[in-house]
Amino acid sequence: MSATNNAHPGPAVTAAALAVVVFLQIPVIIVVLAAFSTTSYLTIPPRGWTLAWFGKVLSDPTYLSAIRMSLFLACGSTAISLLLGVAAAYALFRKALPGSEAITAVLMAPLILPAVVIGVALLQYFSLTGLRGNLVGLLLAHVVITVPYVVRSALASLSGLDLALEDAARVLGATGFETFRLVTLPLIWPGLLAGALFAFITSLDNVPVTIFLIGANQTTLPVLIFTSVEMGIDPSVAAVSTLLIVATGIVLLIAERRAGFHRFV
Amino acid sequence: MRASRYGLILLAPLALVLAGFFILPVLMMLPVSFREYVPGAGLAPGVWTLENYARIVTDDYYREVIWRTLGLGLFVTLACLLLGYPLAYLIARGPERWRVPLILLVIFPMLLNLVVRSFGWIALLANRGLVNNLLLQLGLIHAPLKLMFNITGLMIGLTHIYLPFMVLMLVAAIRNVPGDVEAAAATLGSSRLHVFTSVTLPLSAPGILAGSILVFVLTISALVTPRMLGGPTYKVMATLIYDEFMQLLDWPAGSALSFALTLMAVAVIWLSSRLTRRWAGMA
Numbered sequence: 001m002s003a004t005n006n007a008h009p010g011p012a013v014t015a016a017a018l019a020v021v022v023f024l025q026i027p028v029i030i031v032v033l034a035a036f037s038t039t040s041y042l043t044i045p046p047r048g049w050t051l052a053w054f055g056k057v058l059s060d061p062t063y064l065s066a067i068r069m070s071l072f073l074a075c076g077s078t079a080i081s082l083l084l085g086v087a088a089a090y091a092l093f094r095k096a097l098p099g100s101e102a103i104t105a106v107l108m109a110p111l112i113l114p115a116v117v118i119g120v121a122l123l124q125y126f127s128l129t130g131l132r133g134n135l136v137g138l139l140l141a142h143v144v145i146t147v148p149y150v151v152r153s154a155l156a157s158l159s160g161l162d163l164a165l166e167d168a169a170r171v172l173g174a175t176g177f178e179t180f181r182l183v184t185l186p187l188i189w190p191g192l193l194a195g196a197l198f199a200f201i202t203s204l205d206n207v208p209v210t211i212f213l214i215g216a217n218q219t220t221l222p223v224l225i226f227t228s229v230e231m232g233i234d235p236s237v238a239a240v241s242t243l244l245i246v247a248t249g250i251v252l253l254i255a256e257r258r259a260g261f262h263r264f265v
Numbered sequence: 266m267r268a269s270r271y272g273l274i275l276l277a278p279l280a281l282v283l284a285g286f287f288i289l290p291v292l293m294m295l296p297v298s299f300r301e302y303v304p305g306a307g308l309a310p311g312v313w314t315l316e317n318y319a320r321i322v323t324d325d326y327y328r329e330v331i332w333r334t335l336g337l338g339l340f341v342t343l344a345c346l347l348l349g350y351p352l353a354y355l356i357a358r359g360p361e362r363w364r365v366p367l368i369l370l371v372i373f374p375m376l377l378n379l380v381v382r383s384f385g386w387i388a389l390l391a392n393r394g395l396v397n398n399l400l401l402q403l404g405l406i407h408a409p410l411k412l413m414f415n416i417t418g419l420m421i422g423l424t425h426i427y428l429p430f431m432v433l434m435l436v437a438a439i440r441n442v443p444g445d446v447e448a449a450a451a452t453l454g455s456s457r458l459h460v461f462t463s464v465t466l467p468l469s470a471p472g473i474l475a476g477s478i479l480v481f482v483l484t485i486s487a488l489v490t491p492r493m494l495g496g497p498t499y500k501v502m503a504t505l506i507y508d509e510f511m512q513l514l515d516w517p518a519g520s521a522l523s524f525a526l527t528l529m530a531v532a533v534i535w536l537s538s539r540l541t542r543r544w545a546g547m548a
Binding site for chain 1: 269271272273275276278279280282283285286287288289290291293294297348349351352354355356358359365367368369370371372373374375376377378379380381382383384385386387388389391393394395398425428429433457482485486488489492493497503506507510511516519520523524526527530531534
C-alpha cells in the first residue's frame with residue numbers, strides 16, 4: 001500500500017497548502033481586529049478594544065441608507081434574474097429554439113466583458129436616455145451582471161434531469177407549468193439556490209457598474225466603502241466590513257448545510 | 266412551430282433586458298470611440314477620427330499602462346498557479362475529512378466583498394499599516410517600506426483576490442486525473458516528484474490552462490483592487506478607463522480604451538479555446 005501513498009500529498013506540500021489557506025484569511029482577520037481597535041491603524045499589540053465603531057456605523061444615516069440600497073438591489077436583481085434566467089434556461093434546455101448554443105453564448109457574455117466596460121457603456125447610454133439615477137435602470141443593470149450565474153447553474157442542474165420524470169407527470173395529466181412547478185423545480189432547486197447565492201453576492205459586491213450609474217442618495221455599501229477609503233482610513237469602514245464578513249460567513253454556512261454549496265462552485 | 270413559440274415566450278423577457286441594457290449600450294459606445302473630444306466642450310460635431318485608437322498604440326503613457334496591465338496579469342496568474350497548486354492538490358488528494366472545510370475556507374474569501382478584502386490589504390500594507398508597523402517595532406527597518414501605490418501592492422492584493430478561482434479550477438482538474446494512473450506510476454517505482462511531473466501535472470494541464478485564462482482575464486479587467494491599492498496615480502487599464510470617464514470626461518478616449526481592453530480579454534479566451542480544442546484533437 002505504501003506505493004499508492006506516493007500519489008498523496010507529502011508533509012511539505014501539506015505545509016505549503018495550509019500556509020496558503022492562512023494567507024487567504026489574513027486580510028479578513030485584520031479587518032475584524034481593526035474594527036474592535038481604538039486606533040485607526042491596527043497595531044501589534046493593539047492599544048485598546050472598543051465597540052464604538054459599530055455604534056457609529058449603525059447610527060450613521062449614510063451607512064444605513066447605503067446598506068438598504070445594497071440589499072434592495074441585491075434582492076431585486078436576484079429575484080428578477082431567477083425568474084428570467086430560469087425561464088430562458090428551460091427554453092434552451094428543451095431545445096425549444098434554434099441556435100441554442102449561440103443564445104447561451106450571448107446570455108453568458110456579460111461575464112466575459114470587463115465589468116468596467118459594461119459600466120461605462122451603461123453610463124453613456126443612461127446619460128443619452130436620461131436614465132441616470134433611475135432606480136429601475138440601476139436594477140436592470142444589476143440583472144445583466146447577475147443573470148449569467150443563474151442561467152449557468154440552471155443549465156447545469158437541468159442537464160442532470162431525468163426527462164422521463166417530466167414525461168411521467170405529463171402522462172398523468174399535469175399541464176406544462178404544473179410539471180415544471182411540481183416535478184422539475186424541486187429537482188433543480190439546490191443548483192438554483194447556489195446560482196441565486198452567486199447572483200446575490202455579485203450584486204452586493206459590485207462597484208465597477210454601480211459607481212457609474214448611481215444618482216444622489218443611491219450610494220450602495222461597496223461604493224461607499226470604495227470612495228471613503230480614498231479620503232483616508234476610517235475604523236468605521238472596518239466595522240461595517242466586519243458586519244459584511246459575519247453575514248457572508250453565516251450565509252455560506254447555511255448554504256452549505258441546506259444545499260451542499262461546495263459542490264456547485 | 267408550437268414548440269418554438271413557447272420557447273420564444275420563455276426567452277423573450279431576458280432577451281429584451283439584455284438587448285436594452287447590455288448589447289445596445291455596448292454597441293452605442295462604438296461610434297463614440299471614433300469621435301473627437303474637445304476639452305470643456307464635449308464631442309466635436311461632425312468629426313470622425315481614428316485618433317483615439319492610434320493614441321493607444323503610440324502614446325507612451327498609454328503604452329506604459331497597457332504593458333503594466335499585461336505584466337500584472339501574467340505575474341498574478343503565475344503566482345496564483347504556484348500558490349494554488351499545492352492547496353488544490355491537498356484538497357483533491359489529501360484526507361477526505363479535510364476536503365469540505367478546506368473548500369469552504371477557499372470559497373469564503375471569494376464570496377467576501379471585494380472592497381472589504383482590498384480594505385484589509387490597505388490596513389496591512391499602508392505606510393502606517395500592520396506590516397510596516399511590525400517591521401519598525403522589530404527594528405528591521407527604519408523607514409516604512411512602500412508597499413502600496415506601486416506594483417507590489419497590486420500584485421499582493423490581486424493574487425489574494427483571484428487565488429480562490431485558480432484553486433477551484435485546479436481541484437476539478439486534479440480530481441479528474443485517475444488516481445489509478447498515479448498509483449500505477451508509483452508502483453512501477455516512480456518517486457513522488459516523478460509521479461507528479463510525469464503523470465499528475467500533464468494530465469491536469471487543461472485545468473491549469475483554464476484557471477490561468479480565468480485569472481489573467483479577471484486581473485486585466487480589475488478596477489476596484491487596483492484603484493484601492495494603487496491609488497489615483499498608479500494606473501492600470503481599468504482605472505485609466507474609470508478616470509477618462511469620471512475625471513477627464515474624455516468619453517471617446519475612454520470608449521476606445523474600453524474596446525481595446527475587451528479585445529484583449531476576448532482574444533485571450535478565444536486563443537485558449539483553440540488551444541484546448543487542439544489538445545482534445547490530439548488525445
